[in-house]
Amino acid sequence: MSTSVVLGAQWGDEGKGKIVDMYSSRADVVMRYQGGHNAGHTVWVNNKKYVLHLIPSGIIHKGTMNLVGNGVVVEPCALLKEMQDLAQDGIVFKGRFFISDRAQVIMPFHMDFDKKREERKGDKKIGTTGRGIGPCYADKVGRSGIRMGDLLNLPYMREKLEGHLDELNAQAQYLGLPNINIDNIMAEFAGYAKELAPYIADTVTMVNEAIAKNQKIMLEGAQGTLLDIDFGTYPYVTSSNGSAGGACCGTGISPRLIGTIVGVTKAYCTRVGEGPFPTELLDDMGEQLRKNGHEFGATTGRPRRCGWLDLVALKFSCMINGLSHIALTKLDVLSGIDELKVCVAYKIDGKETTSFPADLAALASAEPVYISLPGWKEDITKAKSVAELPVNAQSYIKFIKDFVNTDYCVVSVGTDRFETIELIDVFA
Ligand code: GDP
Ligand code: IMO
Ligand code: MG
Numbered sequence: 001m002s003t004s005v006v007l008g009a010q011w012g013d014e015g016k017g018k019i020v021d022m023y024s025s026r027a028d029v030v031m032r033y034q035g036g037h038n039a040g041h042t043v044w045v046n047n048k049k050y051v052l053h054l055i056p057s058g059i060i061h062k063g064t065m066n067l068v069g070n071g072v073v074v075e076p077c078a079l080l081k082e083m084q085d086l087a088q089d090g091i092v093f094k095g096r097f098f099i100s101d102r103a104q105v106i107m108p109f110h111m112d113f114d115k116k117r118e119e120r121k122g123d124k125k126i127g128t129t130g131r132g133i134g135p136c137y138a139d140k141v142g143r144s145g146i147r148m149g150d151l152l153n154l155p156y157m158r159e160k161l162e163g164h165l166d167e168l169n170a171q172a173q174y175l176g177l178p179n180i181n182i183d184n185i186m187a188e189f190a191g192y193a194k195e196l197a198p199y200i201a202d203t204v205t206m207v208n209e210a211i212a213k214n215q216k217i218m219l220e221g222a223q224g225t226l227l228d229i230d231f232g233t234y235p236y237v238t239s240s241n242g243s244a245g246g247a248c249c250g251t252g253i254s255p256r257l258i259g260t261i262v263g264v265t266k267a268y269c270t271r272v273g274e275g276p277f278p279t280e281l282l283d284d285m286g287e288q289l290r291k292n293g294h295e296f297g298a299t300t301g302r303p304r305r306c307g308w309l310d311l312v313a314l315k316f317s318c319m320i321n322g323l324s325h326i327a328l329t330k331l332d333v334l335s336g337i338d339e340l341k342v343c344v345a346y347k348i349d350g351k352e353t354t355s356f357p358a359d360l361a362a363l364a365s366a367e368p369v370y371i372s373l374p375g376w377k378e379d380i381t382k383a384k385s386v387a388e389l390p391v392n393a394q395s396y397i398k399f400i401k402d403f404v405n406t407d408y409c410v411v412s413v414g415t416d417r418f419e420t421i422e423l424i425d426v427f428a
Contacts, residue, residue, distance in 0.1 A: 003219065003426060004217070004258075004261070005261045005392075006023065006327070007247070007262070008224025008263075009265040010270075010317065011269065012265040017041025017052060017058070017262050018042065019327045019329070021058070021060060021417060024218060026427055027427070028063075028216045029064065029067060030066050030217075030218045030384050031067040031203070032220050033071045033220070033247045035073070036131060036222075038299060039054070040300075041053075041298070045060060047416075048089075050242060051299075054078065054079050055082055059086065059091055059096075061351070066097045068100060069252070071241075071250020071251065075106035075132065076151070076192035078131075079196070093199070098201040099148050099201070101148050103147065105147065106132040111132035113175060114134055114135050116175040129299055130334060131242070136239075137239035145159070149194065154190060161185065161428060165182065197233040207252065221244040223240070224317075225243045229241055231320050236273065236274050236275025243320050243359065244322060247261075263317055263327070264326075264329060265326050266309075266329050267309060267331045268289055268334065269313075270289075276360060276364040277305055278307075278310060279307035279343045279368050280305050280306070286305070286307065292336075308343060308370065310342075310368070312344070312346055312355075313343075316352065327412065328397060328400070328412065330412065331393060331411060335376060335379060337375040337376075338375050339372050339373075339375060340374070343369065346363075347368075349362075374392045409423055
């Protein structure tokens, strides 16, 4: 089967953009299935940096079709800006970029609600990206959302907004925001509708027709399994299913048609925003990982929290997603550290466990049980095979693979497309 999912196996920012870009050279279609412009996926090509937020990371490869699936939430202004920026770099959209008519629209008031709610939560805030993601998904499941297809029928969009204006204004007032002005919104959206109309399409049919023609499809996850609304560290999560199940619901592709599922995994752990993080390092080592790994958010620029690799969490992620492979990234960042620790169990209430708990308080109190592995000093960014890696780096990656019982498809040793050891073609 030639439909492959690439998703985040940890708390996001694992390097999904790099891995999707790498496989995109062989893909016919690259499709996002959830999240919105809270994502920031970095791709480096010939010393040029691209950061994709809403647009699939496949767009940089000329031959690919790029689709934004029904599970994604789209902020039209941010999308147009991203398209304009990429167009300046010579990237063409006409005929090779489409957005699902079923995708939900992030409205200006969603962003205001998101920011205000966070403000009011004070030290209990989630640490969201402020992009309106939660309020938009809440309206989706509350059956009052605006969909991209509605931009093609503005009187209908207005009718829908008017239908729940009272509720929206009640929320606005509760949050200390001014009343919502539908005339202003409609005037703004008339412009977006005109510019985006050529790109709004029935992506469900498009992608299924591509599959029927045996084309190679890559489904690009955003965020990560531990930020998933169902399986993450709730409520410190995003509002969609970035895990493997979301790939079907967010595209309209049957689970029967999915082949490989790749979990992109950093060789250590990072997290942005609030919430439990058992292996977090608040000392010099955490600082060293942040500095060497350039761990600052691709969307918000916030410093990422850093810690040792958490294999309890990774094993959970392998189970939830049924990962067929791991794409291990940023192994090079660990070069020069004498002693590497990996978490193999949690101690909760004095008892050791290898299960990832649903209970937030239990997770917050979990003490990591570490084993130490010897580090290596060599620069590994030019390694082209596992055999070329220092013996201790080989042992480190073997330990991970054995613990989670999942093979690698890629080991990434640098930011560039070519600083990659490819072991398996996920489309083969
Ligand atoms: P994503 O959200 O999962 O696509 O990841 P981000 O782009 O937010 O963050 C990953 C960061 O790590 C980016 O700056 C990438 O350029 C960088 N990166 C990806 N793979 C590697 C790697 O193997 N080594 C190093 N040093 N950096 C990497
Ligand atoms: P990519 O795709 C890392 C985090 C936020 C916050 C929580 C909820 O680049 O890996 P939201 O704005 O989604 O309501 O915020 O989720 N978050 C991410 N963390 N990478 C991301 O995306 C993220 N998208 C959201 O920091 O903790
Ligand atoms: Mg990111």
